[in-house]
Amino acid sequence: MAVKGLGITVTPEEMLSRALAGDRLSLAKMLSMVERGGESASEVAHVSYRSLLRAQTIGITGAPGAGKSTLVEKLVTVARAGGKDQVAVIAVDPTSPFSGGAILGDRIRMQSHAGDDGVFIRSMASRGHLGGLSIAVPESMRLLEAAGMDPVIIETVGVGQVEIEVASATDTTVVVVNPGWGDSIQANKAGILEIADILVVNKADRPGAREAVRDLEQMLGMAHDAYELRQGIWRPPVLKTIASNGEGVDELWSAIERHGAYLSDSGEYAARRRQRAERGLDLVLEEAISQQVDKLRGCEAYAQLVDAMESGQSDPYEAAERLIHEASQPVLH
Numbered sequence: 555m556a557v558k559g560l561g562i563t564v565t566p567e568e569m570l571s572r573a574l575a576g577d578r579l580s581l582a583k584m585l586s587m588v589e590r591g592g593e594s595a596s597e598v599a600h601v602s603y604r605s606l607l608r609a610q611t612i613g614i615t616g617a618p619g620a621g622k623s624t625l626v627e628k629l630v631t632v633a634r635a636g637g638k639d640q641v642a643v644i645a646v647d648p649t650s651p652f653s654g655g656a657i658l659g660d661r662i663r664m665q666s667h668a669g670d671d672g673v674f675i676r677s678m679a680s681r682g683h684l685g686g687l688s689i690a691v692p693e694s695m696r697l698l699e700a701a702g703m704d705p706v707i708i709e710t711v712g713v714g715q716v717e718i719e720v721a722s723a724t725d726t727t728v729v730v731v732n733p734g735w736g737d738s739i740q741a742n743k744a745g746i747l748e749i750a751d752i753l754v755v756n757k758a759d760r761p762g763a764r765e766a767v768r769d770l771e772q773m774l775g776m777a778h779d780a781y782e783l784r785q786g787i788w789r790p791p792v793l794k795t796i797a798s799n800g801e802g803v804d805e806l807w808s809a810i811e812r813h814g815a816y817l818s819d820s821g822e823y824a825a826r827r828r829q830r831a832e833r834g835l836d837l838v839l840e841e842a843i844s845q846q847v848d849k850l851r852g853c854e855a856y857a858q859l860v861d862a863m864e865s866g867q868s869d870p871y872e873a874a875e876r877l878i879h880e881a882s883q884p885v886l887h
């Protein structure tokens with residue numbers, strides 16, 4: 555299989571080795587193939603899943619406007635200064651109508667890394683993906699790892715189920731909330747505290763930061779007390795940051811690195827990866843099966859069987875069985 559463009563044919567293997575050598579255009583093209591889904595995504599997966607390169611993947615999630623992009627930008631600076639030479643960021647642009655201007659905002663905020671060869675930033679629209687995001691994001695992360703990026707950071711707005719799922723498909727999940735009555739409670743209700751490995755109260759320059767930290771610790775305490783006697787269990791730390799001036803970001807980066815070390819030492823890294831591999835396979839299976847269903851709906855026998863059901867000669871169980879049976883018969887020419 556090969557990709558054609560400008561009269562030149564490049565195989566996905568070749569594209570990946572170019573990406574590994576630092577060719578950003580090849581990497582960008584491969585990410586577009588992943589986003590397109592179907593055949594072109596499967597060509598990329600064919601090479602990216604055979605790479606044994608691994609990275610720490612970090613999900614940053616939270617309500618619209620919580621300061622995630624500002625925080626990511628500062629985190630990238632700290633990670634780069636700390637010796638990470640290939641950092642990737644995927645910003646999933648929200649479907650939420652409340653944060654419409656996010657694409658432009660992200661681009662502007664990430665400008666400080668524009669001239670840095672060691673930083674790769676990509677926006678991915680969740681609009682129009684119709685759930686395909688749950689497949690496209692993990693496959694993009696896998697590709698970025700295979701291209702030698704580490705860490706791979708992904709920013710999502712934790713509003714919908716898909717976004718939460720995407721955020722939790724990372725090794726380390728950071729949940730960002732703001733001070734003020736109700737924000738942490740909302741996060742709790744939406745189920746995003748459950749996925750947190752690290753909690754951040756950003757905009758700590760505003761009133762109520764200390765109370766927010768206390769509330770979160772209480773909520774976490776209730777969930778984690780049961781496990782506390784067991785050794786080696788990670789208890790999510792609650793940190794304060796002011797992303798706009800960088801306060802607390804060093805501490806956040808240290809906590810992320812500590813969590814990475816915990817995952818490796820405890821064996822949880824491998825366990826989570828395995829779980830994710832299963833999830834990835836399930837999603838592709840579901841997609842393939844739903845395409846099979848569409849095909850069955852389109853065949854001649856389908857309408858006949860519905861007629862038979864209507865005239866009292868069949869039922870949906872028998873009809874489905876017959877359709878599946880007929881579809882599995884080899885066609886004789």
Ligand SMILES: Nc1nc2c(ncn2[C@@H]2O[C@H](COP(=O)(O)OP(=O)(O)OP(=O)(O)O)[C@@H](O)[C@H]2O)c(=O)[nH]1
Nearest residue numbers: 618619620621622623624653656756757796797798
């Ligand atoms: N006062 C204060 N403002 C902040 C802080 N961090 C971010 N902001 C501001 O909050 C606004 C939203 O920040 P973003 O980084 O775009 O937030 P976001 O969570 O990425 O937003 P969406 O991607 O649209 O959900 C911007 O105007 C930031 O300058 C902070 O620590 N304190």
Ligand SMILES: [Mg+2]
Nearest residue numbers: 622623656660
């Ligand atoms: Mg943002």
